[in-house]
Amino acid sequence: KNRKPYCNGLSLPPAPWPRLPLVGNLFCRPPTIASLDEVLRRLHAAHGPVVSLWAGRKPAIFIACHDIAHRALVHMGATFAHRPTSWHSGVNSHGVNSATYGSRWGLLRRNLSSHLAAEHVIAGAFRSSAGSLVKSLESAAAAAAGEADGGGAVVAPSETLRHAVFGFFAALCFGEGVGEDTLGRLRGLHVEIISLIVELDAFHLMPVLLQVVCYFPRWRKLLSAQRRHHDLVTAIISARRRRREEGVGSDAADPRCYVDTLLGLGLGEDEMVSLCWEYMNAAVKTTTTALEWIMARLVLHQDIQQKLRNDIAGSDHMTCGERRRRRRPFVEAVVLEALRLHPPAHYLLAHTTDKDVTLDKYVIPKGSIVNFGVATIGRYATLWTDPDAFRPERFMEGGEGCGVHSIAAASGGPEMMKMIPFGAGRRACPGAAVATTVLQSFVEDLVRRFEWIPVASGVDMTEKPGIVTEMRMPLYTRVVVRQN
Numbered sequence: 246k247n248r249k250p251y252c253n254g255l256s257l258p259p260a261p262w263p264r265l266p267l268v269g270n271l272f273c274r275p276p277t278i279a280s281l282d283e284v285l286r287r288l289h290a291a292h293g294p295v296v297s298l299w300a301g302r303k304p305a306i307f308i309a310c311h312d313i314a315h316r317a318l319v320h321m322g323a324t325f326a327h328r329p330t331s332w333h334s335g336v337n338s339h340g341v342n343s344a345t346y347g348s349r350w351g352l353l354r355r356n357l358s359s360h361l362a363a364e365h366v367i368a369g370a371f372r373s374s375a376g377s378l379v380k381s382l383e384s385a386a387a388a389a390a391g392e393a394d395g396g397g398a399v400v401a402p403s404e405t406l407r408h409a410v411f412g413f414f415a416a417l418c419f420g421e422g423v424g425e426d427t428l429g430r431l432r433g434l435h436v437e438i439i440s441l442i443v444e445l446d447a448f449h450l451m452p453v454l455l456q457v458v459c460y461f462p463r464w465r466k467l468l469s470a471q472r473r474h475h476d477l478v479t480a481i482i483s484a485r486r487r488r489r490e491e492g493v494g495s496d497a498a499d500p501r502c503y504v505d506t507l508l509g510l511g512l513g514e515d516e517m518v519s520l521c522w523e524y525m526n527a528a529v530k531t532t533t534t535a536l537e538w539i540m541a542r543l544v545l546h547q548d549i550q551q552k553l554r555n556d557i558a559g560s561d562h563m564t565c566g567e568r569r570r571r572r573r574p575f576v577e578a579v580v581l582e583a584l585r586l587h588p589p590a591h592y593l594l595a596h597t598t599d600k601d602v603t604l605d606k607y608v609i610p611k612g613s614i615v616n617f618g619v620a621t622i623g624r625y626a627t628l629w630t631d632p633d634a635f636r637p638e639r640f641m642e643g644g645e646g647c648g649v650h651s652i653a654a655a656s657g658g659p660e661m662m663k664m665i666p667f668g669a670g671r672r673a674c675p676g677a678a679v680a681t682t683v684l685q686s687f688v689e690d691l692v693r694r695f696e697w698i699p700v701a702s703g704v705d706m707t708e709k710p711g712i713v714t715e716m717r718m719p720l721y722t723r724v725v726v727r728q729n
């Protein structure tokens with residue numbers, strides 16, 4: 246019914262009628278990402294890859310086609326590089342992601358990207374967290390060995406993986422030397438704040454009235470958690486500032502961690518706290534979730550796990566740094582295939598446009614919310630053979646995914662966008678290269694040190710939809726410590 250001409254004879258992308266946000270879910274319970282998935286599945290099936298919902302007075306347009314996503318994010322990159330604003334952004338208000346597309350965003354993004362490109366910083370942080378991850382798993386396996394009925398110990402490694410990934414990114418963000426106790430409190434605060442955020446609000450999909458209704462009962466708790474987070478991170482930053490002023494270690498001469506780079510930019514306290522929140526928040530849950538899906542796949546596909554082990558056996562004598570620099574096509578393929586089939590983020594962060602644009606045969610009005618179906622594109626039946634099957638070989642030489650990277654090259658065509666786990670174009674994830682390198686390195690260490698065997702009940706691969714789509718049941722597996 247709303248296909249009537251809107252602008253220059255073109256109509257808006259098809260939407261359900263009446264124009265209510267996430268129809269059918271609004272009145273019974275707060276709308277969730279699961280209900281969004283459901284509504285979009287039906288709309289795409291009925292109307293094709295470009296559809297709209299209504300977030301209050303604004304259309305929210307969803308694109309689930311790699312070709313159209315390529316036109317929007319790459320060809321019309323500058324037009325689609327804007328983010329919608331929010332009346333309350335809390336801890337996120339000064340982040341790169343919420344920055345208006347312009348000079349401040351450019352400065353913060355360049356700073357983050359060059360910090361993440363510093364090879365020696367990444368290598369140092371990785372060495373210590375990979376070491377402690379292997380030790381913790383060995384201890385967990387030893388503790389559980391008594392309960393095992395032969396053939397290794399049954400463990401639930403999720404918490405250990407999460408701890409290692411958090412430790413790695415905390416070392417990159419705040420530098421080495423922050424106490425375990427402080428990191429524990431910081432992790433607890435991240436969990437608390439995230440549990441209080443209304444999921445769909447993160448995608449700018451809720452009309453203001455609904456936001457007020459959903460946030461009202463949790464507002465005080467959210468403010469209190471944010472205040473405690475602010476105090477803790479300010480104390481860590483102050484300690485880091487003092488270290489630099491006193492010239493402890495080589496840090497004063499060579500800015501290493503993210504906080505050092507922020508101190509160099511002369512930002513205010515609130516800005517730095519917000520940027521640290523964003524760093525840890527953007528990095529940890531996504532990377533941990535990806536790691537869990539990869540390990541679940543390796544437990545499920547014993548042949549792929551063995552092939553991976555054979556493949557990395559040749560690098561056993563190398564140092565950590567040498568291994569990270571060497572190209573490892575099969576490990577890369579395993580990580581890419583897992584990111585295609587199980588992207589941690591099923592949608593990008595919300596984009597918006599600074600003018601009316603025509604896309605496909607529709608008009609996208611200025612200021613609309615625009616988002617892209619990451620999971621739908623990665624599992625598209627016309628783009629991938631047997632898209633629901635886990636086949637890393639498709640990314641090897643001669644395979645249908647050969648040449649496809651986790652981030653589409655700006656010069657490539659739409660075929661480069663057959664998967665977009667990190668987005669594409671100007672707002673694509675600046676942490677993509679670090680995340681994939683770290684995933685490959687953790688996976689190598691975990692497969693080199695342990696054998697991962699399914700328990701009798703198998704592996705539950707059901708998804709738990711959310712801002713980050715995790716496994717519904719945490720991984721539960723048998724591990725055997727390898728002797729060599």
Ligand code: HEM
Pocket residue numbers: 341342343354357523524527528529531532535588589590592593594595666667668669671672673674675676677679680681
């Ligand atoms: C497996 C791990 C990760 C995944 C799947 C992931 C995914 C994404 C996605 C889908 C976006 C939205 C892109 C868009 O809206 O077009 C994004 C943005 C972003 N990510 Fe990541 N990310 C990961 C790791 C990281 C890491 C390690 C960092 C930094 C330490 C990071 C920092 C950011 C930032 C700052 C943005 C906003 C960029 C901007 O608005 O300019 N992410 N990420």
